Amino acid sequence: MRIIDFHTHLDERWLGTPLPSRGELLDGMDRVGVAMSCIFTIQGLYGDCPRHNDALLEHAKRCPDRLIPFATVDPKEGAAAVEEARRCLGNPLFRGIKFHPWLQAIAPSMVRETMVEILRCAAEHDVPVLFHDGTPPYSTTFQVAAVARMVPEAMVVLGHAGLADYVYPAGRLIRDVPNLYGCCCGPRPGDIEYLVETGGADKILFGSDFGVCEWFLLAERLDNVLEADLPGAVMEKVLFGNAERLLRLRERPVASAGSPDDGAGSGA
Numbered sequence: 001m002r003i004i005d006f007h008t009h010l011d012e013r014w015l016g017t018p019l020p021s022r023g024e025l026l027d028g029m030d031r032v033g034v035a036m037s038c039i040f041t042i043q044g045l046y047g048d049c050p051r052h053n054d055a056l057l058e059h060a061k062r063c064p065d066r067l068i069p070f071a072t073v074d075p076k077e078g079a080a081a082v083e084e085a086r087r088c089l090g091n092p093l094f095r096g097i098k099f100h101p102w103l104q105a106i107a108p109s110m111v112r113e114t115m116v117e118i119l120r121c122a123a124e125h126d127v128p129v130l131f132h133d134g135t136p137p138y139s140t141t142f143q144v145a146a147v148a149r150m151v152p153e154a155m156v157v158l159g160h161a162g163l164a165d166y167v168y169p170a171g172r173l174i175r176d177v178p179n180l181y182g183c184c185c186g187p188r189p190g191d192i193e194y195l196v197e198t199g200g201a202d203k204i205l206f207g208s209d210f211g212v213c214e215w216f217l218l219a220e221r222l223d224n225v226l227e228a229d230l231p232g233a234v235m236e237k238v239l240f241g242n243a244e245r246l247l248r249l250r251e252r253p254v255a256s257a258g259s260p261d262d263g264a265g266s267g268a
């Protein structure tokens with residue numbers, strides 16, 4: 001079965017801790033049979049987003065058919081954040097935006113106008129916006145759902161589908177908010193069945209946090225999904241089809257999206 005991991009990180013380090021290299025990330029994907037991974041920064045969540053976005057793009061250019069970068073911007077920077085989102089999404093290798101309101105210290109209500117502009121920009125480029133969710137402050141599943149309601153034309157993904165504490169409201173919010181999706185990244189065994197049943201088979205995706213977690217945790221998280229009591233067609237959607245659709249991989253194949261000499265995007 002084809003598998004897309006919708007939630008991984010590729011960075012040199014997380015604060016003082018070195019993280020897996022691109023080669024190690026690809027090795028881990030190969031071990032468990034993951035074809036493609038959406039890659040996010042981790043250090044860029046603390047500042048200097050453009051440099052980290054450029055680093056992600058460099059990784060993706062090396063293997064565009066396997067690594068799909070999501071840009072991160074800091075909405076506290078106002079217009080500069082919108083500009084950086086446009087710059088990145090101008091390059092077709094970027095297929096999404098990633099926010100971590102908790103680590104980025106952004107209360108969505110305090111940056112409301114900028115956040116709305118960035119989500120509209122993502123909608124114009126037809127790419128999803130993934131938020132870390134499941135932890136206070138700023139990143140409860142309810143707060144992310146509230147942002148999704150502000151811009152109904154944007155595709156908003158709960159990066160952890162409630163994580164542990166918010167799985168049950170996550171299922172109901174995914175059901176009730178048409179543009180809200182859930183990336184099942186970290187929930188416990190049994191949660192996936194609940195999320196699919198409540199939120200809908202077309203709205204749940206698989207993610208692992210590989211890159212900040214080790215490859216054996218990727219294997220464990222994938223096993224939680226593979227061992228779930230789901231019909232084959234639903235399993236295919238969760239592991240591949242829904243991600244393929246949100247990333248527009250059929251309409252805009254990534255392998256042909258960028259030439260090696262592309263910049264980070266002209267803003268066009």
Ligand SMILES: [Zn+2]
Binds near residue numbers: 007008009209
């Ligand atoms: Zn993560």
